Amino acid sequence: MAEKPAFTGQSFEFVQPGGGVLRGRAIPTIGYRGMHSFELVFEDFFLPLSALVGGDEWLNRGFYLQMGGFSVGRLQTAGRAVGVMDAALADSLAYAIERHVFGRAIAHHQLPAVMLGRMATRLTAARQLSYRAARRLRHGADQPEASLAKLYSSKMAESVTRDAMQVFGGMGYAEETNVSRYFLDARVLTIFEGTEEVLALRVISRTLSR
Numbered sequence: 001m002a003e004k005p006a007f008t009g010q011s012f013e014f015v016q017p018g019g020g021v022l023r024g025r026a027i028p029t030i031g032y033r034g035m036h037s038f039e040l041v042f043e044d045f046f047l048p049l050s051a052l053v054g055g056d057e058w059l060n061r062g063f064y065l066q067m068g069g070f071s072v073g074r075l076q077t078a079g080r081a082v083g084v085m086d087a088a089l090a091d092s093l094a095y096a097i098e099r100h101v102f103g104r105a106i107a108h109h110q111l112p113a114v115m116l117g118r119m120a121t122r123l124t125a126a127r128q129l130s131y132r133a134a135r136r137l138r139h140g141a142d143q144p145e146a147s148l149a150k151l152y153s154s155k156m157a158e159s160v161t162r163d164a165m166q167v168f169g170g171m172g173y174a175e176e177t178n179v180s181r182y183f184l185d186a187r188v189l190t191i192f193e194g195t196e197e198v199l200a201l202r203v204i205s206r207t208l209s210r
């Protein structure tokens with residue numbers, strides 16, 4: 001665990017008293033801008049032994065220590081997916097009631113109404129699956145519950161945020177409406193904390209075959 005002073009902005013350079021350097025720069029991303037990912041470069045950067053996470057017992061086994069945190073991270077990602085779907089549905093409903101075309105609110109045209117119904121169904125299923133995984137995790141279960149919830153919720157978030165953009169029509173593509181951001185933010189959820197393919201192949205199907 002390498003500590004450094006707080007910096008503002010998109011890049012930093014921290015020089016240790018002994019001359020070691022830690023440099024970082026934010027990697028520009030298409031969405032998910034509330035929390036940047038940084039590229040880090042360590043040069044002759046020395047740390048005290050107390051910085052070693054897990055102590056001697058976990059020396060050279062950091063990967064397994066990291067793996068132990070994945071269930072919580074995946075459950076948290078499922079929760080983020082549910083949150084972004086919830087926001088997408090709420091905004092879409094409000095817009096579909098307010099926006100009138102051909103003499104009727106778009107919520108009362110069949111095709112947008114079908115989309116809204118499908119969005120609500122997917123949101124509810126993802127939310128219940130995530131709650132179920134959270135309950136099981138609290139009672140000691142581990143994989144694949146969190147992976148199932150993460151895989152399904154993040155995949156559904158892509159489709160629900162796409163439908164939201166569709167309900168908004170041209171305004172959905174405008175940066176001034178939140179649904180354009182939801183769409184971009186949702187896209188990363190099937191990538192981080194384990195890509196959907198790796199979760200399906202390595203975690204879920206492996207557990208099933210066992």
Ligand SMILES: Cc1cc2nc3c(=O)[nH]c(=O)nc-3n(C[C@H](O)[C@H](O)[C@H](O)COP(=O)(O)OP(=O)(O)OC[C@H]3O[C@@H](n4cnc5c(N)ncnc54)[C@H](O)[C@@H]3O)c2cc1C
Nearest residue numbers: 029031032036037188191192193194195196197198201202
């Ligand atoms: C915005 C953002 C924030 C992030 N934040 C963090 C963070 O806070 N902490 C952190 O540790 N990481 C973070 N990551 C990294 C993220 O977890 C990885 O990018 C992700 O797990 C995928 O790994 P990779 O990029 O190495 O892709 P790769 O492993 O190179 O995968 C590329 C492709 O190959 C496929 N693939 C890979 N391995 C296999 C396999 N064994 N079998 C079949 N297919 C396979 C994948 O499904 C994918 O389609 C972040 C990433 C992003 C984009």
